[in-house]
Amino acid sequence: MPGGRLTQQERQQIALGVADGLAYAEIARRLDRPTSTITREVMRNGGPTGYRADLAHHATERRTHRRRQTAPRGQASPPLEHGRDADAVREYEESFVALLIQQGLPKMMAGVLTCLYTADSGTLTAAELVQRLQVSPASISKAVTFLEGQGLIRRERDERRRERYVVDDDVWYQSMIASARTIAQLSETARQGVTVLGANTPAGVRLENISRFTAFVGESITRAAEQGRDILYGTKES
Structure with a gap:
């Protein structure tokens, strides 16, 4: 798998893929790049509706130039605490922000949340x-x-x-429980439709299957969240 920064030609291929509605994973496969690289590239340069290859390439060159100005010539960014590499941390944070944006979080909010999650404290x-x-x-x-x-x-x-x-680490547990409640509501609504439309009709059978499926998924999420809650507060064993 090739490493290094994206070339202008690769960015043009990304722009074409986005315009054609391809999934980031498919674009990544065609370029033999990690999906996270494509996601980060698109989300930090206008998103799926505003991505432009030339603008993205120029923006990357400007960012690289600014970084070189703030660091001594010929030296990489200094390591952080615990021996972390500053460049690797920055790349990871950018990937995290891009993922949160893809999930619907505004860019600034995604940046703040990423800072908090990656801060040791x-x-x-x-x-x-x-x-x-x-x-x-x-x-x-x-x-x-x-x-x-x-x-x-x-x-x-x-x-x-x-x-x-x-x-708050518990937010992940609460998020899963809230998701399970939403799914349970969907299950109940589908079940009500069975009564209204008739259990033996095609629509009724369809809604019955939806109700059973969503009920199973919702119960599974709740059970898994309860069983795994302690993991959120655990420490890595040596």
Whole structure:
């Protein structure tokens, strides 16, 4: 599998694939690239409706130029804590942001959430988020308000009375349970349709099958979430 940065020709192929409605996985297969590379490339350069190969290529060149200006000539970015490679961390964070955007989260909110998930403490102040994302305090405030409203983060005060934003591991459990409830509602609605349309009619049979399927999936999600909840709070065994 080829490595390195995308070429302009590859970006043109990505643009054609996006225009044709191909899945990112299919575009990646044709270019022999990881799907995450294609997802990140598209989402950070206008998304599926605004991606342009030439603009994406120029934007990448500008970002590369800025990075070279901030680092000593001939040297890579310095390693971070725990021996982490700064370039590898940045690439991973970009992939994480792209995935969250693909799931429907606005770009700024995705950036804030990614910062919190990749911080060892799981908590950052507004000033720290401003520094990491290089955006205005107002942008951070708006993103935090949105994420808090969605139940994805919470606020707390530290010993210096500074407001900190915290990512709550339990949100994944709550998200799964909420998803299971939605599926259960779909199952119940389909079952009501069986009574209305008739159990022995084609439509009734179809809705009965939908009801049974969604009930099974919803119950499975709830059971798995309950059984796996402790994993969210576990520590890696040595």
